[in-house]
Amino acid sequence: MGLREFVVLDDHEALVAAAAERIAAVLEAVGPRAAVCLTGGSTVTPVYRALAAPPLRRRIPVGRIDWFFGDDRFVPPDHALSNVAQARATLLDPLGVPAGRVHAMPTAATDPDAAAREYETTLVAHYGVGRLDPARPLFDLVLLGMGPDGHVASLFPGKPQIEESERWVVGVDDAGHPPLVPRVSLTLPALASSRALLFIVSGQDKRPALSRLLAGDDLPAARVRSTGPVTWLVDRAAAPQTLIEDHS
Numbered sequence: 020m021g022l023r024e025f026v027v028l029d030d031h032e033a034l035v036a037a038a039a040e041r042i043a044a045v046l047e048a049v050g051p052r053a054a055v056c057l058t059g060g061s062t063v064t065p066v067y068r069a070l071a072a073p074p075l076r077r078r079i080p081v082g083r084i085d086w087f088f089g090d091d092r093f094v095p096p097d098h099a100l101s102n103v104a105q106a107r108a109t110l111l112d113p114l115g116v117p118a119g120r121v122h123a124m125p126t127a128a129t130d131p132d133a134a135a136r137e138y139e140t141t142l143v144a145h146y147g148v149g150r151l152d153p154a155r156p157l158f159d160l161v162l163l164g165m166g167p168d169g170h171v172a173s174l175f176p177g178k179p180q181i182e183e184s185e186r187w188v189v190g191v192d193d194a195g196h197p198p199l200v201p202r203v204s205l206t207l208p209a210l211a212s213s214r215a216l217l218f219i220v221s222g223q224d225k226r227p228a229l230s231r232l233l234a235g236d237d238l239p240a241a242r243v244r245s246t247g248p249v250t251w252l253v254d255r256a257a258a259p260q261t262l263i264e265d266h267s
């Protein structure tokens with residue numbers, strides 16, 4: 020498993036710029052059949068916009084990347100709460116990503132569990148086999164946010180999905196944090212199958228969870244691993260004082 024690194028940025032603007040630069044640096048170096056796992060949430064939106072605009076857009080090899088999602092709300096793909104709708108509007112469409120390379124979670128399925136099973140089939144088809152090999156990570160890059168309760172993707176504290184150790188994707192009928200709609204989420208093993216994993220965390224509402232994580236509390240965000248490095252990009256508003264002192 021990779022090392023964990025924290026980087027504290029002065030403010031939200033610096034965080035967005037640092038995240039976009041790091042993502043562009045990873046993506047410009049990917050191989051011919053790359054896979055990226057996108058996150059939802061509001062923090063990442065300006066990062067997507069920065070990646071889809073000059074100068075960074077020119078560094079993203081659109082012809083080599085398939086785009087997947089760490090989670091989505093179980094709503095239609097044009098719904099205001101849809102993560103794929105947000106990613107298409109702010110990143111994928113402006114980049115000119117071909118529709119066939121955007122792998123939305125199938126929220127037209129009969130229920131979240133059926134959608135999860137169908138999405139797992141999609142991931143297996145891209146990966147080639149149904150068993151994750153640490154020597155060959157599923158994703159070149161996983162992007163994650165963190166909720167104020169320490170959730171990641173749609174893996175919420177105290178909910179059973181955080182314990183899933185075999186399936187790559189699960190349905191979440193009762194979300195533990197707004198928006199309180201059913202979800203579809205990758206599991207910790209799937210998120211861990213990554214060459215690099217980047218957390219992007221902003222705002223003082225995240226500081227309590229980050230403090231708990233640093234103190235060793237067993238939050239979903241604390242359980243996230245990666246085959247490669249786990250990098251936390253955090254702005255000062257979200258950073259506990261200890262983190263500011265140690266990592267600025």
Ligand SMILES: O=C(O)[C@H](O)[C@@H](O)[C@H](O)[C@H](O)COP(=O)(O)O
Binds near residue numbers: 165
């Ligand atoms: O579907 C989602 O909402 C995200 O996948 C979720 O895990 C998000 O990353 C965190 O809740 C942080 O969200 P903010 O960036 O909006 O604080």
